[in-house]
Amino acid sequence: MAIIDLSKREVHCKIVYYGPGRCGKTTNLLYIYNAMNSEHRGKMITIDTKGDRTLFFDLLPLNLGKIRGFNIRIQLYTVPGQVMYAATRKLVLKGVDGLVFVADPLKVRKERNIESLADLGRNLEEYDLKFDEMPLVLQYNKRDLVDTPVPTMSVDELTEDLNKELKIEAFEAIAVKGTGVFETLKEISKQTVHHVATKHLLNKQNP
Amino acid sequence: MPDYILTSEILNKASDILVNSLINAGVRTVLLIDSAGNILVNCGQESEDVDSISLAALAAANLGATSQMAKLIGEDDFSLLFHKGKTGNINFGRIGNDLILVTIFGEEVSLGLVRCRITDISESIRKIFEG
Ligand SMILES: Nc1nc2c(ncn2[C@@H]2O[C@H](COP(=O)(O)OP(=O)(O)O)[C@@H](O)[C@H]2O)c(=O)[nH]1
Ligand SMILES: [Mg+2]
Numbered sequence: 589m590a591i592i593d594l595s596k597r598e599v600h601c602k603i604v605y606y607g608p609g610r611c612g613k614t615t616n617l618l619y620i621y622n623a624m625n626s627e628h629r630g631k632m633i634t635i636d637t638k639g640d641r642t643l644f645f646d647l648l649p650l651n652l653g654k655i656r657g658f659n660i661r662i663q664l665y666t667v668p669g670q671v672m673y674a675a676t677r678k679l680v681l682k683g684v685d686g687l688v689f690v691a692d693p694l695k696v697r698k699e700r701n702i703e704s705l706a707d708l709g710r711n712l713e714e715y716d717l718k719f720d721e722m723p724l725v726l727q728y729n730k731r732d733l734v735d736t737p738v739p740t741m742s743v744d745e746l747t748e749d750l751n752k753e754l755k756i757e758a759f760e761a762i763a764v765k766g767t768g769v770f771e772t773l774k775e776i777s778k779q780t781v782h783h784v785a786t787k788h789l790l791n792k793q794n795p
Numbered sequence: 796m797p798d799y800i801l802t803s804e805i806l807n808k809a810s811d812i813l814v815n816s817l818i819n820a821g822v823r824t825v826l827l828i829d830s831a832g833n834i835l836v837n838c839g840q841e842s843e844d845v846d847s848i849s850l851a852a853l854a855a856a857n858l859g860a861t862s863q864m865a866k867l868i869g870e871d872d873f874s875l876l877f878h879k880g881k882t883g884n885i886n887f888g889r890i891g892n893d894l895i896l897v898t899i900f901g902e903e904v905s906l907g908l909v910r911c912r913i914t915d916i917s918e919s920i921r922k923i924f925e926g
Contacts, residue, residue, distance in 0.1 A: 590798045675863050
């Protein structure tokens with residue numbers, strides 16, 4: 589549910605990072621928070637349990653500067669990935685304008701990725717939204733683990749599992765080091781702003 | 796769920812109502828937000844000092860969680876949501892389908908008065924944004 593403020597010439601959008609528990613959603617936001625100048629980002633809010641697990645969501649507000657004279661303000665959210673937090677996940681998705689699905693390459697998480705993507709699809713449906721009508725990108729995180737003895741999945745295997753039908757843009761990432769984090773953010777922001785703008789602004793400005 | 800297109804006319808109309816009825820009655824800060832946590836209108840003396848972006852996100856989440864709890868015990872929704880502090884209080888009210896009015900006020904105003912005023916203006920606010 590984007591907000592277009594014509595008086596202040598601002599567009600506000602909500603982008604949600606989705607994916608199974610421990611895939612690296614919070615790490616993406618933390619990296620962005622630490623890398624961005626405080627003029628361009630607000631406070632990061634985290635509601636978590638005593639451990640470092642996200643209980644409700646993380647929120648990071650960003651100011652991405654101007655596009656076509658409009659100031660672009662984006663709120664990044666993450667959802668709690670654990671199966672038991674289904675209800676809070678659905679709440680965080682309310683009013684979502686764009687999505688990043690973060691996949692975990694650990695072999696043992698293969699089914700978790702697939703199940704989480706299906707869960708996302710079901711939740712979107714409940715809000716009358718569809719995958720193919722939403723700005724959505726994939727991130728294959730933790731690529732650093734490929735060079736370790738930990739059993740991981742190849743990009744081909746992840747593509748087969750998650751992107752065979754969607755055929756959306758996918759980024760390889762190492763969120764702990766920041767690799768691929770801004771590439772992912774840039775692409776989803778671009779798609780989201782474009783989506784909101786074509787719905788409301790461009791049509792009216794150049795009929 | 797709709798996107799909201801805000802014009803200065805809409806914003807002025809809404810903040811006039813909120814200022815006249817709530818701020819002038821002594822309420823410190825009023826935030827009108829949507830259920831996704833976006834801010835539509837922000838007015839009051841402390842609106843510069845309060846971290847309104849965080850507040851809006853948490854308020855929307857709080858109301859979302861509360862109405863899920865209501866459903867778990869067989870209620871539609873709880874009609875009142877209020878947190879009392881030592882010097883500051885916060886009240887949440889739903890307006891229409893997707894709007895939430897957050898009011899922050901101190902000792903000098905009574906909860907009853909705030910609630911009364913909110914009831915009075917709810918319909919006009921709803922009409923401005925939801926038609
Ligand atoms: N090796 C490696 N670990 C990562 C990477 N990204 C995140 N992690 C780790 O994975 C764990 C879970 O990350 P977190 O961001 O909390 O996952 P979330 O549940 O999706 O929010 C943490 O211990 C992170 O340090 C990565 O790119 N490589
Ligand atoms: Mg997390």
